[in-house]
Amino acid sequence: xxxxxxxxxxxxxxxxxxxxxxxxxxxxxxxxxxxxxxxxxxxxxxxxxxxxxxxxxxxxxxxxxxxxxxxxxxxxxxxxxxxxxxxxxxxxxxxxxxxxxxxxxxxxxxxxxxxxxxxxxxxxxxxxxxxxxxxxxxxxxxxxxxxxxxxxxxxxxxxxxxxxxxxxxxxxxxxxxxxxxxxxxxxxxxxxxxxxxxxxxxxxxxxxxxxxxxxxxxxxxxxxxxxxxxxxxxxxxxxxxxxxxxxxxxxxxxxxxxxxxxxxxxxxxxxxxxxxxxxxx
Amino acid sequence: xxxxxxxxxxxxxxxxxxxxxxxxxxxxxxxxxxxxxxxxxxxxxxxxxxxxxxxxxxxxxxxxxxxxxxxxxxxxxxxxxxxxxxxxxxxxxxxxxxxxxxxxxxxxxxxxxxxxxxxxxxxxxxxxxxxxxx
Numbered sequence: 001x002x003x004x005x006x007x008x009x010x011x012x013x014x015x016x017x018x019x020x021x022x023x024x025x026x027x028x029x030x031x032x033x034x035x036x037x038x039x040x041x042x043x044x045x046x047x048x049x050x051x052x053x054x055x056x057x058x059x060x061x062x063x064x065x066x067x068x069x070x071x072x073x074x075x076x077x078x079x080x081x082x083x084x085x086x087x088x089x090x091x092x093x094x095x096x097x098x099x100x101x102x103x104x105x106x107x108x109x110x111x112x113x114x115x116x117x118x119x120x121x122x123x124x125x126x127x128x129x130x131x132x133x134x135x136x137x138x139x140x141x142x143x144x145x146x147x148x149x150x151x152x153x154x155x156x157x158x159x160x161x162x163x164x165x166x167x168x169x170x171x172x173x174x175x176x177x178x179x180x181x182x183x184x185x186x187x188x189x190x191x192x193x194x195x196x197x198x199x200x201x202x203x204x205x206x207x208x209x210x211x212x213x214x215x216x217x218x219x220x221x222x223x224x225x226x227x228x229x230x231x232x233x234x235x236x237x238x239x240x241x242x243x244x245x246x247x248x249x250x251x252x253x254x255x256x257x258x259x260x261x262x263x264x265x266x267x268x269x270x271x272x273x274x275x276x277x278x279x280x281x
Numbered sequence: 282x283x284x285x286x287x288x289x290x291x292x293x294x295x296x297x298x299x300x301x302x303x304x305x306x307x308x309x310x311x312x313x314x315x316x317x318x319x320x321x322x323x324x325x326x327x328x329x330x331x332x333x334x335x336x337x338x339x340x341x342x343x344x345x346x347x348x349x350x351x352x353x354x355x356x357x358x359x360x361x362x363x364x365x366x367x368x369x370x371x372x373x374x375x376x377x378x379x380x381x382x383x384x385x386x387x388x389x390x391x392x393x394x395x396x397x398x399x400x401x402x403x404x405x406x407x408x409x410x411x412x413x414x415x
């Protein structure tokens with residue numbers, strides 16, 4: 001009996017220390033989530049203005065010689081930029097992305113991974129990989145995103161790819177994250193939503209403004225999506241750790257009852273033995 | 282008293298200034314521009330330069346200077362928005378860092394190394410000089 005007692009006690013101890021860890025990780029993820037969320041809100045206002053400018057530019061515009069709008073129809077493969085996490089313990093976050101990507105990817109396609117989890121997974125599979133930007137998210141800043149876009153443009157300009165897609169997770173609310181596909185190159189025409197069209201002056205010319213603004217738009221767009229993916233990652237981790245803590249508590253409760261039962265059993269048995277011994281003498 | 286308009290300056294990193302101004306002076310790729318209230322809608326490219334706006338607080342004119350690392354100017358009916366790559370006020374500028382990046386850029390330009398992205402180095406030098414001269 002006492003064997004069972006010590007075993008249960010040991011389990012209680014180990015589970016409560018696990019609970020402490022998951023609780024701490026939950027708190028850390030909550031703080032990080034807050035930080036990333038602030039960043040996301042900041043970039044959203046920037047992106048909105050940019051969207052407005054682009055949509056005011058792109059009305060009845062014929063094909064220009066801007067690289068980002070060029071199409072390479074004869075190329076057969078696509079390039080996917082996949083944003084995964086570098087750390088684990090974030091529930092189905094990465095798995096959902098892999099599932100989504102596998103449903104899209106074809107034989108000739110190439111993958112550029114961000115995040116070590118994705119890198120570990122796809123380096124084992126028969127997928128062409130570009131691993132330059134695996135650690136991009138660790139210390140994300142605008143400069144690094146600019147470099148990535150610069151490389152993507154060069155790759156695209158070489159005419160090897162038909163399209164360049166970004167696969168990242170969209171933040172719907174703190175419990176729902178959806179993997180999504182965004183077309184980066186060629187830039188597809190913006191959907192016109194504003195009906196109140198106003199004549200806008202362009203200095204020095206519309207073409208020059210567009211030529212400058214489109215690469216910038218791409219940078220900001222990618223930067224925004226990367227931040228959004230980080231928000232999702234932290235939120236997913238927080239949720240996973242939250243439920244882990246809950247489960248640990250539930251388990252502890254059960255074990256405590258088990259322990260108390262066993263302890264009471266042992267005491268009862270001892271009393272019986274003492275009483276039996278006393279009445280015998 | 283001159284009419285005020287709403288001025289917003291934002292960077293992709295989320296740094297933001299929201300203010301009321303009555304004149305905004307910028308240097309665009311087509312030349313210097315002064316924007317007053319009720320300007321026609323306009324989109325323009327801002328050079329790596331200094332940006333200045335003035336506000337009128339109860340008759341007292343306050344002038345604010347910023348060093349801006351390039352950007353886009355967007356004037357709409359309601360407000361004026363500057364999408365800046367980066368901006369700093371006089372107090373925020375890290376002069377040591379600007380000095381260092383100036384030296385680095387100069388070395389790069391003078392090295393005549395074919396591997397060096399000359400355009401990038403020139404832009405970097407321009408930014409450093411703009412910061413130092415504010």
